Every structure is written in structure tokens, then in C-alpha cells.
Amino acid sequence: MTARDLDMKTVTSLIADATAAPSMHNAQPWRFRFVTGGRLLLLRADLSRAMRHTDPDNRALHIGCGAALFNLRVAAAHAGLSPRVGLLPDAGDPCVLAAVHLADATGTGQGADDLARLHPAIRQRHTSRYPFDEKDLPEDVRDALRTAAAQEGAELLFPGPWHIETLLDLVRDAESRDALDPAGREDLQRWTRLGPEADIATDGVPEYAFGPRRRDGRAPLRDFAGRRPVADRGTVSFESGPHLALLSTSGDAPADWLRAGQALERVLLEATSAGLAGSLTSHPLESGDLRTLARDPVTGRGHVQMVLRLGYGPQGPATPRRPVRDVLDVT
Incomplete structure (x- = not known):
């Protein structure tokens, strides 16, 4: 995949997969910014969605954003990209949680294959608040x-x-x-x-x-x-x-x-x-x-x-997600 192939359709698909991640109370406390010239995605914390009483230090907020970051990595590997991640890249802005450079994949290494094979599970995974079988886990x-x-x-x-x-x-x-x-x-x-x-x-x-x-x-x-x-x-x-x-x-x-x-x-x-x-x-x-x-x-x-x-039991129903246009900025 060349640089010009990384169009907005691809970026939108990556973000849609990222935002399928779980978060506390499904608050979806994330925003993304795509820097077109550098093929760079920035993951930011959306503090307007923080839990003032039950998550005062924003620990759960970071966990939810980390889950979205992992989905982004899986989606990028599935799209033939090599996501290179830096955590907390801006010491002056703690709301910038990760910088993800979407490099061209140089091959199908074990790490890329291991991520890409998980891609179908992104849409299959839903929190289940239903009874499970009385069956042990192998x-x-x-x-x-x-x-x-x-x-x-x-x-x-x-x-x-x-x-x-x-x-x-x-x-x-x-x-x-x-x-x-x-x-x-x-x-x-x-x-x-x-x-x-x-x-x-x-x-x-x-x-x-x-x-x-x-x-x-x-x-x-x-x-x-x-x-x-x-x-x-x-x-x-x-x-x-x-x-x-x-x-x-x-x-x-x-x-x-x-x-x-x-x-x-x-x-x-x-x-x-x-x-x-x-x-x-x-x-x-x-x-x-x-x-x-x-x-x-x-x-x-x-x-x-x-x-x-x-x-072992039923997957729960899909819970709603904000449209990509509401969580993605492009510069």
C-alpha cells in the first residue's frame, strides 16, 4: 500500500473499528486526529466524558482509550499497514495518549499476522450480562x-x-x-x-x-x-x-x-x-x-x-457507538 492509498475511506474504517472497544459505562472517552501529511493518527482523551465520582483519576478512561488503541492496531494490520505506536508522546499535553504512525507493511511477520487474525472478533465481541453455562474453561x-x-x-x-x-x-x-x-x-x-x-x-x-x-x-x-x-x-x-x-x-x-x-x-x-x-x-x-x-x-x-x-453463553447485544465524524478530526 502506497501513501496515496491511505485515503479517508481507509482512515474512517480504522476509526470505526477502534471505537468498537469497550469503555466504562460505554462513555467512549476518546477522540482521534488524522495528520494527513505524516500518515499519523493521534489518540486523545475526551475529558468531557470522564467519570467525576467513580473514576476521579481517569484510570478507567485511560483503559478504555487503550482498548480503542488496540483495536486500531488490529484494524491497521488487517488493512496491510504497520502501526507504530508511541504512548504519551507530548509531555506538555497529557490528553494526547498515543501517536500511531501508519507505515506501509514491510512483510507479513508473525506480529502482524497475530494482530490481523483478531480482526473479525472486533465486531463479534459484545459485553454479555447474561447467564453463562456452569462449564469450566479449558x-x-x-x-x-x-x-x-x-x-x-x-x-x-x-x-x-x-x-x-x-x-x-x-x-x-x-x-x-x-x-x-x-x-x-x-x-x-x-x-x-x-x-x-x-x-x-x-x-x-x-x-x-x-x-x-x-x-x-x-x-x-x-x-x-x-x-x-x-x-x-x-x-x-x-x-x-x-x-x-x-x-x-x-x-x-x-x-x-x-x-x-x-x-x-x-x-x-x-x-x-x-x-x-x-x-x-x-x-x-x-x-x-x-x-x-x-x-x-x-x-x-x-x-x-x-x-x-x-x-460460555450468549454474546450480549451491540451497544451504540458515536459516528466516526463525531470523534475524528483531520488536519
């Missing part, structure tokens, strides 16, 4: 997911039964705190879409993606409805033995959060390719004291950035 699948995280500089740990109990207790503690703190519910209410609004939304979590209410079972899921009524939602039983995984990084600064986001999305795309469904919970990580307890004191290392729930 060890070879667990190994593949651990490897995926390690390729992005993170660690994926499948905790043992006793620590899963701890994580479930932390989720319940977080839910109790939200119930007692009106300010803690402010972010959730801002980013949920009920009634007719759900049908026209371009961001946030629409009511059709809330999933059913839990009758029993122990899957750690945030109830986006809260006490608000949602028509035809239903109540079902969830799995009693959820399969959880902890994604951690050795550091806990903005660059680490961006790496965590890339690792998270690589894990999710690998899981989707292996026939797994998944959901995320940052609920016990939104308070500093609970987040510290999320790390396994025996085998865990570093800083827990996300709790994943994985299993």
Missing part, C-alpha cells in the same frame, strides 16, 4: 488468554476459589456503598439510557443491554437499572461458580493504564475467537481500599486494573 484457553495479556505487558490471573469469594464480597461492598451514596450513582445515571432514549442513543448503556435481573447465582454484575423500572426485563438464574480473571500491571500510572487497556482488549478478542462471552466489572476497583483487597495476596502481583467474567 486450560489451553486459559493459557492463550494469559499469553495475550503478557504480549501487552500485563498479567492475567485466574484466582482460586477462596479469592473468588473475596472478589464477590468486594462487589457486594461496592454495591452497598453506591446504595448509600447518591453522588456515587450520578455517573451511572448520566450514562444509562432508558425508554425511547435507548433507541436513539449513540453512547452510554441502553436498557436493552442491561441484561436480566439476577434471581440467584453469584455472577458479579452491576445493575445499571438500579431502582428504576425497566419493562420486560425478566429475572433469571446466573451461574453459581463464575469464572473470574484479574488483569494487572506492574505499575499504576497513565502509561500502565493504557497498556492495561490494550491487554484487556487483546484478551477479550482472543476470548471471543475461542467462543467465550465476557463481561467486565470495575465496581470493586473504584474505591482505593477495595481495589487493594482485589489483588490475590499469595500469587497476585502489581495493580489490579480490571476484573473479567468469562464463560
Whole structure:
């Protein structure tokens, strides 16, 4: 592919794939700028979409943007490009999270092939807030997911039964705190879409993606409805033995959060390719004291950035995305 082949149709396709990434409450806290002369894409944080109460240091914002960055890398490799990424390239502007130079691919190396093969999973992956089967995850699948995280500089740990109990207790503690703190519910209410609004939304979590209410079972899921009524939602039983995984990084600064986001999305795309469904919970990580307890004191290392729930079950519905024209600037 030559430089003149990198037209706006290609760039638009890359951004559309990038923005299919998950983000906290589907706030989509990113913007992109394409510098035509340098074949350069800049990823910027959109602070107007930050969570003032539940993500005051913008850790989750960086993770979401990191996930979008990984999708961009996958889409670029699929398009025959070689994405060369620099994190936090402008010390004077911390909102510039990454610079991606879209070079011509010089060959089909193992790294490029490994990224490109994940491209179909970008559109197949959706957060699932539905029950999963009571079926274990094969060890070879667990190994593949651990490897995926390690390729992005993170660690994926499948905790043992006793620590899963701890994580479930932390989720319940977080839910109790939200119930007692009106300010803690402010972010959730801002980013949920009920009634007719759900049908026209371009961001946030629409009511059709809330999933059913839990009758029993122990899957750690945030109830986006809260006490608000949602028509035809239903109540079902969830799995009693959820399969959880902890994604951690050795550091806990903005660059680490961006790496965590890339690792998270690589894990999710690998899981989707292996026939797994998944959901995320940052609920016990939104308070500093609970987040510290999320790390396994025996085998865990570093800083827990996300709790994943994985299993065999239905993929959730696609959630809305902003049009590319709303998130892309061209200079």
C-alpha cells in the first residue's frame, strides 16, 4: 500500500473499528486526529466524558482509550499497514495518549499476522450480562488468554476459589456503598439510557443491554437499572461458580493504564475467537481500599486494573457507538 492509498475511506474504517472497544459505562472517552501529511493518527482523551465520582483519576478512561488503541492496531494490520505506536508522546499535553504512525507493511511477520487474525472478533465481541453455562474453561484457553495479556505487558490471573469469594464480597461492598451514596450513582445515571432514549442513543448503556435481573447465582454484575423500572426485563438464574480473571500491571500510572487497556482488549478478542462471552466489572476497583483487597495476596502481583467474567453463553447485544465524524478530526 502506497501513501496515496491511505485515503479517508481507509482512515474512517480504522476509526470505526477502534471505537468498537469497550469503555466504562460505554462513555467512549476518546477522540482521534488524522495528520494527513505524516500518515499519523493521534489518540486523545475526551475529558468531557470522564467519570467525576467513580473514576476521579481517569484510570478507567485511560483503559478504555487503550482498548480503542488496540483495536486500531488490529484494524491497521488487517488493512496491510504497520502501526507504530508511541504512548504519551507530548509531555506538555497529557490528553494526547498515543501517536500511531501508519507505515506501509514491510512483510507479513508473525506480529502482524497475530494482530490481523483478531480482526473479525472486533465486531463479534459484545459485553454479555447474561447467564453463562456452569462449564469450566479449558486450560489451553486459559493459557492463550494469559499469553495475550503478557504480549501487552500485563498479567492475567485466574484466582482460586477462596479469592473468588473475596472478589464477590468486594462487589457486594461496592454495591452497598453506591446504595448509600447518591453522588456515587450520578455517573451511572448520566450514562444509562432508558425508554425511547435507548433507541436513539449513540453512547452510554441502553436498557436493552442491561441484561436480566439476577434471581440467584453469584455472577458479579452491576445493575445499571438500579431502582428504576425497566419493562420486560425478566429475572433469571446466573451461574453459581463464575469464572473470574484479574488483569494487572506492574505499575499504576497513565502509561500502565493504557497498556492495561490494550491487554484487556487483546484478551477479550482472543476470548471471543475461542467462543467465550465476557463481561467486565470495575465496581470493586473504584474505591482505593477495595481495589487493594482485589489483588490475590499469595500469587497476585502489581495493580489490579480490571476484573473479567468469562464463560460460555450468549454474546450480549451491540451497544451504540458515536459516528466516526463525531470523534475524528483531520488536519
